[in-house]
Amino acid sequence: MTTDLDAAERLSSAPAEDDGAGGEVGIGLLGWLRWGWRQLTSMRTALILLFLLSLAAIPGSLVPQTAASPTRVAQFVSDHHTLAPIYQKLGLFHVYSSFWFSAIYILLFVSLAGCIIPRTWQFVGVLRAQPPAAPKHLVRLPVYATWRSGPQGSGAQGSGGTAGGADAERTLAAAEALLRRRRFRVARNGSAITSEKGYLREVGNLLFHISLFGMLIAFAVGKLFGGMGTVLVIEGKAFSNNVAMYDDFMPSTFYTADSLVPFGFRLNKLEASYQTSGTQVGTARNFQADVSYWTGSDPKKSKSASIEVNHPLSIDSSNVYLTNNGYAPVIEVTDAKGDVIFNGPTPCLPQDGNNTSTCAIKVNDGYVDDKGNATQLGFSALFTPTAAPQSEFKTMGPHSIFPELLDPHLYLNVYHGDLGDNSGAPQSIYELDTKHMKQYMLDGQPLKFDRTPGQGFKLPDGGTVTFTGVDQWANFTVAHNPGTGWALGSAMMAVVGLIGSLFVQRRRIWVRAVTGPDGATTVEVAGLARSESARIAEELAEIALELQDTAPADQPDADTAAADTADTAAEKE
Amino acid sequence: MILAEAAIDTKFANISNILVYSAMAVFLLAFLAYAAEWTFGGRSRVARQSAALAAKAGSSLGQAVADAEAEETAARTAPTVAVKVTGAGGSTTTLTRTVAAKAGKVDVVTRGDAAPPVDGVGASGGDEGADRFGRIAVSLTTLAALLNLCAVITRGISAHRPPWGNLYEFTVALTMVASLLFVALLAAGKNVRWMGLPVTFGAVVGLGIAVTEFYVDSEQLVPALHSYWLWIHVSGAMVCGGALYAGAVAAILYVAKDVYETRKAKDAVKAGGWWSDVFERLPAAATLDKWSYRINAFVFPLWTFTIIAGAIWAEAAWGHYWEWDPTETWAFITWVAYACYLHARATAGWKGRKAAILVFIAFACYLFNAYGVSIFINGKHSYAGL
Ligand code: HEM
DSSP states (O other), X not given: OOHHHHHHHOOOOSOOOOOSOOOOOSOHHHHHHHHHHHHHTSHHHHHHHHHHHHHHHHXXXXXXXXXXXXXXXXXXXXXXXXXXXXXXXXXXXXXXXXXXXXXXXXXXXXXXXXXXXXXXXXXXXXXXXXXXXXXXXXXXXXXXXXXXXXXXXXXXXXXXXXXXXXXXXHHHHHHHHHHHHTTOEEEEETTEEEEEEOTHHHHHHHHHHHHHHHHHHHHHHHHHHOXXXXXXXXXXXXXXXXXXXXXXXXOBTTBOGGGOOOEEEEEEEXXXXXXXXXXXXXXXXXXXXXXXXXXXXXTTSOEEEEEETTBOEEETTEEEEEEEEEEEEEEEEEOTTXXXXXXXXXXXXXXXXXXXXXXXXXXXXXXXXXTSOBOEEEEEEEEESBBOOHHHHHHHOSOBSSSSSSBOEXXXXXXXXXXXXXXXXXXXXXXXXXXXXXXXXXXXXXXXXXXXXTOEEEOTTSOEEEEEEEXXXXXXXXXXXXXXXXXXXXXXXXXXXXXXXXXXXXXXXXXXXXXXXXXXXXXXXXXXXXXXXXXHHHHHHHHHHHHTTTSOOOOOOHHHHXXXXXXXXXXXX | OOSTTTOOOHHXXXXXXXXXXXXXXHHHHHHHHHHHHHHHHHTOHHHHHHHHHHHTGGGHHHHHHHHHXXXXXXXXXXXXXXXXXXXXXXXXXXXXXXXXXXXXXXXOEEBOSSOOOOOOOOTTTTOHHHHHHHHHHHHHHHHHHHHHHHHHHHHHHHHXXXXXXXXXXXXXXXXXXXXXXXXXXXXXXXXXXXGHHHHHHHHHHHHHHIIIIIOOOOOOOOGGGOSTHIIIIIHHXXXXXXXXHHHHHHXXXXXXXXHHHHHHHTTOSOTTSHHHXXXXXXXOHHXXXXXHHHHHHHHHHHHHHHHHHHHHHHHHHHSOSOOOOHHHHHHHHHHHHHHHHHHHHHSTTSTTHHHHHHHHHHHHHHHIIIIIIHHXXXXXXXXXXX
């Protein structure tokens, strides 16, 4: 194959594959570096890295991840004494931030950069330069057509009705116009026309790969500058955006307690609806939190809005999501003297689909018993919005049979003593630490109560407890995600780029016309496209046909046809 | 208790169930009819002849030239471009007749890098009886696809929402997409009848598993799925699934046929045997490969879009667009696997069978994502409804 053919056939700026056989002379450090870089930026390496990336992503979906669920990781660690430490060492509990996962994608992106930067240059060069000149032997190109257009007469039946054959000049001019009309980029050199089309394939490919960088950067920005927190808010209560208000605050490198901008909202009402019939009774159907919110620190200038699952509320640059909800039984406690020392809701956490909920109600101070001793009270509580009928108690204990408040019951075990919340050790607000507490007893039995709203009971040491009602609470996630718009923009660009890259065909078409000494013009048309395209042959045929308006083909007679066949046979040898 | 009762229309839900069972039965009949076509087509004389002809594909050039001549004589009245055949690299020279036929007046010479794909004659092997089975099979497939479509629509009407809110509905809609795509390709005149057997097989198995393992009554959605992204994201995933199934089937057949063709080239197959009989009627390996590539390349941007739509939804639902939830992770793995495949195609030395193996891996990832993850791994997705 001639070199001009090689140049003509290079139809992609994809780097040429070198199979590592390149004789590297005088290797040295620089040589090795160059060799390493060439390897890293080769397509084969990209392929292997891509494959590794998908393999490396697998364990993160099978092993519990700290970022997603710390409790499941803790569970796993306590269940697997031998495996857990090994997993810990390998970073399997945080795969997507582990060194090996990072190493793979960083290498991949370095490889990508090393691949697309030269490609971009090369492509810019291609755009500046003219399409490569026609190879000498057009006949060697993948698709090819040729015909003779005689000097006079014989081709008169040509569809264009031109009288007689064409000369080379007119044919080429016609071809040029034709190709331009078909939006090819056309150049003329000598007796041939070179044209090329489908540059958008390369543009798309580069756009796609560059967009991957956009996505990576946006992702990194989100990780470094974003953060989130969660907060439980009881109906009627308000939240303001400072770190002390959060139940859980997850900062990042550049998003800390100081980054929180002032805003707030009040939960006016939580609406929840559930399936009431059929096999899916009790399945949640709708949650909606009606809030009033404000920016800045003045709650008086508030607007109202509702937050639903899938419909977060944007305040400033943060989004507020409704993530969970439940009930908060309200209790009033008086001490032995009859003074109200506690009155308020305590959120209980749902334990099942019917909102059987548990909580710990803690009365830290103020309680004085009938002997004048101060003590702390603790209630370990079970709340059922719709209590199961008594008959089910024996087998399953108290539980809820429907998630809404149809027949609310509160079951309490009452303790007194030291709640232990001054010891400094962090304590769950949902659990009672009864190490230093005693349960109230009556007739040798621990004191237990089952109450409906409005009902109360008396404690043996003089106080009273009243279950006055039930509030609802909602759990919110407040998230600050910078870079999201960029990620979306890049991703969209990536899709657009992909469509160009996969569906546009880059192709070249050459036309050569030479008028011989006998006055007859030989027209040759040849085309080249990537192998996935079958269309090039059809396109070439169309062009050849249209060109015959100007340069009609001679009518082949039996002799030439026979000669052609002989020709074929001869060349086949 | 605000809007819970209002919604479900059990009458339509029941109709939908009946339609699902009917579609399954008709798909099964269609499957049997395709099987009959393959079986009876094998005995036909035409099949034998074409096998014999294809066996000496190397000598088909002379044949092609003879054909060209014949046609040229026929078209004598119209001006025709002379046929010129060149011998680049000697033996690899060929003529494409299709192009010339289409254009009518111009013969374009195509130099392939290999012999032109000689497609098999198709399942019926040219046998009239077998062909009748084939046509019955196609009609049955069309009927089943329409029943399946109606099942999805009635399910949607009964619940007043997009009918793909859980694994059962997803699977029923998936078989619908796959079978409708197949019927549409047939209607567009594409030569894809050879896909009938795997398509109806997939539909029967899919619907069977759906009704036995995944069935849930028609109901409203859980709050997490209240989103128009359910329309966009899940239907994207479904169309991808249906098409990727076809892409994977084509890749499997490609590898099988490629192995067969290689062995045949080494004279290692028994001519007229049962296997050779089946393989001879399939399209050429190169054709199957092209189908597989085209389908997968078509799906890749759509899959990318589906993942993006999922990420937008995740942003609205959970507060972050990407959290490496297991479903997200496997969608990513699937995506990377298909990107691998596309790269492999562009890389010398990875074409052909090696690339096809990547398709199997990638499609397995897709399946695992749609089913395995929903069933076995619990993440944030509340989709399965199991
Ligand atoms: C980050 C992960 C990557 C993904 C998801 C990806 C994806 C893709 C896709 C989908 C195509 C289109 C295939 C086609 O045209 O048929 C493509 C083409 C291409 N990719 Fe990548 N790619 C990645 C990384 C890389 C890297 C690291 C390199 C360089 C070493 C690279 C070089 C290329 C080249 C040269 C093409 C064009 C092939 C051609 O023109 O035939 N890609 N890539």
